[in-house]
Amino acid sequence: MTTILRRLPPSEATGLRTGARHSLAELYRPRDLVVLGLGVMIGAGIFSIAGQQAATTAGPGVLLSFMIAGIASLLACLCYAELSSTMPTSGSAYTFTYVIFGEVWAWVIGWALILELQLAAAVVARAWGGLTVTAISNFGIKLPGEALVEDLLVFGILVLLTGIVALGARVGLRALWIMVSAKLLAIGAVIVVGLPHIDVANFGDFLVPPKTLPSSPATVLEVFVGESQAFGWFGIFAAASAIAFAYIGFDVVATSAEETVNAPRAVPRGMIRSLVIATVIYLAVALVMVGMVSFTKISVDTPLSSAFRVIGVDWMVHVIDAGAVLGLTTVILVLIVGQTRVLFSIARDGLIPRGLASVSRRYHTPTRVTLLIGFVAIMLAEFVPVLMLQELVVIGALFAFAFVAAGVIVMRRRMPYLERGFQVPLSPLLPALSLVATLWLMVNLRVMTWAWFALWMAFGLLVYLLYGRRHSLLARPRPRSNLDPARGRHRR
Structure with missing residues (x-):
């Protein structure tokens, strides 16, 4: 038991123990981290999630849902900011847990992050393919064999973005700046064009009378409540849980800490600023969405596009399509970067084969692990119905959030000297x-999601025990030194 609970000394979390801790060149500055955060948090969902939740769950109260979700996400972000400033390493929550709670818990969190980031890349790539086909069709172009075209597009985007990440962080950063700037222009156009068409009457009194749904309970919370409900305060909080998923991604910024100039100060600022900006942008788009059309008339499939068609501004459909495609492209890119850094950290700690932690001398990136991640993402996106498994992405992220929040409390007590x-x-x-707040979001996930997650974690524990x-x-014997491994201080 003591072996699996062994903890990584804080001095070694960012030290030179493995000979690879500083092999990744410093590249990112605070403004780059903001772009990184916006790149992963603002995807195609910004054009749909407000309308979908307003139509089915919260009504005009969806604006309150966005505020609640933003506050819950900010609390988690603050916890990540403290631990990242203390241990600026590419392992993020995995390394934090290694230092605070011990090796077996670190592996559990690392395994959850692998699920989150790897599956997310495949899910978003598949969604990107469908959106791109729809965007082409909206221009009146008929594609022969849309399913085949979609498969080829998914394959192509994953090969392209994996190549960009493998060629070096600088190449990926330049591409990210261009794409994030373009999608923010598209979002700005949605806000500017939509604002004059807002009708205050569409907001009503925000609180729509609640109603019980005929469906059987699907989430953990509904199992305890005994029924499924929509609208009213229950609907507002339920929508907040769904909307919080859109903010998930700021944690990926923490994986860039090892490559950030003055990371202890820059990473917290980058995470917090990107989350605040994303929250404001989501609220602005939600305000336009709910204000243009009554929530009873919103199309669940294409809420924002249909709203602009209702008010007679059809050309905005193409702007929304372009913004959605660019939005998902940046999400895939940042997810691959984040997954690369997490696996790189786990490999150099020896919990998976250390050969995956090698850094290319030519490109100064962990090219080997990047190519592996790209290959697995292609296999998942092409041969697994990943869109049905997207809640697993969420539970993996929230599981890490819970440990990070607890880690702040425990580390303040155990390691106040850091x-x-x-x-x-x-x-x-x-x-x-x-x-x-994290536990609240987790109980709003489906029971089936919890079951699949439990199976994934059980398999992960087996991998840890066997390898x-x-x-x-x-686990290897290390030479004694006059350095206190617990505190990083010299013994007397």
Whole structure:
């Protein structure tokens, strides 16, 4: 039991123990981290999620849902900011957990992050293919064999973006700046064109009378409540849970810490700023969406496009299509970058084959693990019905959020001597609230999602017991030194 609970000393989390801790060149600055965050948080969902949740769950109260989701996400972001400022490493929540709770829990979180990021890349790539085909069709172009074209597009985008990440972080960063700027222009056009068409009457009194749905309980919360409901305050909070999923991605920014200049201060600023900007943008688009058309007339499939058609501005459909395609492209790119850095960290700790942690001398990136991630994403996107499994992405992220929130509280008690570039205010209150909010979001997930997640984690523990436990670098005898491994201080 003591071997699997062994903890990584804080001094070694960002030290030179493995000979590879500083092999990734410093590249990112605070403004780059903001672009990285916006690249992954703002995807095609910005054009649909407000309308879908308004039509089916919350009505005009969806604006309150966005605010609630933004606050819950900010609490988690603050916790990530503190731990990232203390341990600026590409392992993110995996490494934080390794230091605070021990190796087996670190592996559990790392395994959850693998599920989140790898499956997310495949899910978003598949959605990107469908959106691109729809965008082409909206121009009146008929494609022979749309299913085959979609498959080829999915394959092509994953090969292209994997190649960009493998060629170097600088190449990927330049591409990201261009695409994020373009999609923000598209979003700006939606807001500017839509604002004059807002009718205050469409907002009503925000709180639509609740109604019980005939469907059987599907989420963990509904199992305890005993019924499925929509609208009213229950609907507003249920919609907040769905909307919070759109904000998931700021945690990927933490994986860039090892490549960031002055990371202890830059990473917290980059994460918090990108989340705040994303929240404001989501709220602005939601305001336009709900204000242009009554929630009872919103098309669930294409809410924003249909709203602009209703008010007679048909050309905005093409702007929305372009913004959606660009939005998903940047999401895929950042997800591949994040997954690369997490697997790179796990590999150099020895929990998976260390050969995956090698860094290309020519491109200064972990090219080998990048190509592996791209290959797996292609296999998943092409041969697995990943769109049916997208809630697994969410539960993987939320599982990590819970450990990070708890980690802030525990680390303040166990390691108060560690230097922090950022501290969560009102600790332990805010981290505790973050933990409660995360658990609330988790119980709003389907029971079937929990079942699949449990199977994935059970398989992961088996992998650890058969391989990681014996090959971990901490399992190897190390020479004694006059350095205290727990505190990074010299013994007397």
